[in-house]
Amino acid sequence: MGYDRLRPSEPGGSELPQLQQPPHEEPKAKSNKKKLVIVSVVALAMIIISVVCAGLVIGLREGGADPVGTQIRRKPTQSISRTCGKTRFPNLCVNSLLDFPGSLTANEQDLVHISFNMTLQHFSKALYTTTSISYVQMDPRVRSAYDDCLELLEDSIDALSRSLFSVVPSEDGNANNNNVKAGTNQDVMTWLSAALTNQDTCSEGFEGVSGAVKDQVAEKMKDLSELVSNCLSIFAASGGDDFAGVPIQNRRLLATDDDISGENIDDEHFPKWLGRKERELLNAPVSTIQADIIVSKDGNGTVKTITEAIKRAPEHSTRRIIIYVRAGRYEESNLKVGRKKINLMFIGDGKGKTVITGGKSVFDNMTTFHTAAFAATGTGFIARDMTFENWAGPAKHQAVALRIGADHAVVYRCNVIGYQDTLYTHSNRQFYRECDIYGTVDFIFGNAAVVLQNCTIYARKPMPLQKNTITAQNRKDPNQNTGISIHACRILPTQDLAAANGSFQTYLGRPWKLYSRTVFMLSYMSDHIHPRGWLEWNATFALDTLYYGEYMNYGPGAAVGQRVRWPGFRVITSEIEAGKFTVGQFIYGSAWLPSTGVAFLAGLQV
Numbered sequence: 001m002g003y004d005r006l007r008p009s010e011p012g013g014s015e016l017p018q019l020q021q022p023p024h025e026e027p028k029a030k031s032n033k034k035k036l037v038i039v040s041v042v043a044l045a046m047i048i049i050s051v052v053c054a055g056l057v058i059g060l061r062e063g064g065a066d067p068v069g070t071q072i073r074r075k076p077t078q079s080i081s082r083t084c085g086k087t088r089f090p091n092l093c094v095n096s097l098l099d100f101p102g103s104l105t106a107n108e109q110d111l112v113h114i115s116f117n118m119t120l121q122h123f124s125k126a127l128y129t130t131t132s133i134s135y136v137q138m139d140p141r142v143r144s145a146y147d148d149c150l151e152l153l154e155d156s157i158d159a160l161s162r163s164l165f166s167v168v169p170s171e172d173g174n175a176n177n178n179n180v181k182a183g184t185n186q187d188v189m190t191w192l193s194a195a196l197t198n199q200d201t202c203s204e205g206f207e208g209v210s211g212a213v214k215d216q217v218a219e220k221m222k223d224l225s226e227l228v229s230n231c232l233s234i235f236a237a238s239g240g241d242d243f244a245g246v247p248i249q250n251r252r253l254l255a256t257d258d259d260i261s262g263e264n265i266d267d268e269h270f271p272k273w274l275g276r277k278e279r280e281l282l283n284a285p286v287s288t289i290q291a292d293i294i295v296s297k298d299g300n301g302t303v304k305t306i307t308e309a310i311k312r313a314p315e316h317s318t319r320r321i322i323i324y325v326r327a328g329r330y331e332e333s334n335l336k337v338g339r340k341k342i343n344l345m346f347i348g349d350g351k352g353k354t355v356i357t358g359g360k361s362v363f364d365n366m367t368t369f370h371t372a373a374f375a376a377t378g379t380g381f382i383a384r385d386m387t388f389e390n391w392a393g394p395a396k397h398q399a400v401a402l403r404i405g406a407d408h409a410v411v412y413r414c415n416v417i418g419y420q421d422t423l424y425t426h427s428n429r430q431f432y433r434e435c436d437i438y439g440t441v442d443f444i445f446g447n448a449a450v451v452l453q454n455c456t457i458y459a460r461k462p463m464p465l466q467k468n469t470i471t472a473q474n475r476k477d478p479n480q481n482t483g484i485s486i487h488a489c490r491i492l493p494t495q496d497l498a499a500a501n502g503s504f505q506t507y508l509g510r511p512w513k514l515y516s517r518t519v520f521m522l523s524y525m526s527d528h529i530h531p532r533g534w535l536e537w538n539a540t541f542a543l544d545t546l547y548y549g550e551y552m553n554y555g556p557g558a559a560v561g562q563r564v565r566w567p568g569f570r571v572i573t574s575e576i577e578a579g580k581f582t583v584g585q586f587i588y589g590s591a592w593l594p595s596t597g598v599a600f601l602a603g604l605q606v
Helices: 026-032 033-058 076-084 090-098 109-132 141-169 185-205 212-220 224-240 257-263 276-283 306-312 497-498 574-577
Strands: 291-294 321-327 328-330 344-347 353-358 374-376 382-386 387-390 402-404 410-412 415-417 423-425 429-433 437-439 441-446 450-453 457-460 470-473 483-487 490-493 507-509 517-521 545-553 570-573
Touching: 033 291, 076 090, 076 109, 090 109, 109 141, 109 212, 109 224, 141 212, 141 224, 185 224, 212 470, 276 382, 291 306, 306 321, 344 545, 402 410, 437 441, 457 470, 470 483, 470 517, 490 497, 507 517, 545 574
Parallel strands: 291 321, 321 344, 328 353, 344 382, 353 387, 374 402, 382 410, 387 415, 402 423, 410 429, 415 437, 423 441, 429 450, 437 457, 441 470, 450 483, 457 490, 470 507, 483 517, 517 545, 545 570
Antiparallel strands: none
16 A cells, blocks of 8 residues: 555655665657557547537537536526535535536536536546656656556546446447447446546655655546545435445434345345356356466466466457466466456466566555555456465565455455465455465555455464454445445464464444445454454544444454444344345446356355
């Protein structure tokens, strides 16, 4: 999570390297010239598309155009006032809507579309203008943050475009312009939540540095987070809602029993996520699978490297592309399944046999986001039977083994091994089943809507005087439908930590952002878990706005008698409330999980 997460009170925090400004020009800028030109063109095209969408929205009502010749700032209509009154940033909402054509004659439903469209245009302009400083001399740390922002802006534009097309569908039910199926309300909430998380990650990347590039990027991206937050508020108030999850201030009613055991689960106890073909693929022996691409270090496959396999995979594939990675240790630079590489499935020969590894850390003058040994943002990403590892070690602090921002992502029977910041569940919807995850500080972190089920979570021996924290969830906005749900897992110490005989404290989590949300349910907890259970981030920060819950856990570390007494912590006693964080309700959407073949629990039953 970047330099911002090393507080003065955290042991080892003073060991961070001082940022330097090398005199030479960063060579990556020149090599990316062609790509950045293309990005600029794409951004400009998105602005044009947004304008076309504006025409569509304005046409929703007669007399949609504003009166001609009025240059003086006008007062908001009742519809604008009511709509913006539901947001966290009402003044920005009013001012931005008043500047948008058609807003003065729009009703409240039209303003939902207009707010999406207006926000998309702001993002498209920000991407277009941000690329204009790509050739400025930057040191590696600043370049890393800058590149993160470009990537995250592109991802956000894609998410906002799909959201806009989903709230203004065509008559045949397909999203306008791209022949993409319109998303559900929960899809839209997920994509908006991801766009907001992307902006947060961009800003975090520049923390700890200073200079003209940081200032220019901040200026070009001014108000973007607040605009997305307002879209979330407006859409939720219009009926979008979040996952109908447990409210912070009892804002929403709890669901009925029918919601837990009814329509979201099919007759095989699977939520309707994925098709039957993928379900079969996840359980089939490797020898029976017909792979599209075979990676083998000895040259007996289609390609020798995972990098080449990703390059060969088609973009925007409408079918599942299977990449079989034979046993071996693969250490390659910048392994990433990008946004356009959708429906990719990686199959290995087993935990500890097929190993994807890397050693990047923040000590290499890069952002936490950039350190991942493997990253995936393409929708429908699946990984099975392999290990993801970052070997940088505890002294290097933030060093990610696996980062996922892909929607509808599944990780099955995999090892994820590191120390600080091992598993970055960055954004969108994710599911982990029968995985072993190892780490020390904040080693499961991010702002996805993620369920880890039947996994084993190992706390490792940290550096002297450090405390272990299993989770650090960074939900920033109360309307984001995100959080970490750890269901039917085993929370254990590694042998070296157990041998330390309580010399190191291990906590279930700490709040990275204001509305941090994490639950542990029906899980075994060993005696290495501190009796208080949870750790403060910084004094009283977020203690009354977070949502931390424990439901029917067991084992010597699960006793709740000495747990923290924070306003946001609760021992869950209601099955209905706990059910909100199950697969069937927390990450249900678009019928995507059953087809993976992962055997999972849709409800609470173990």
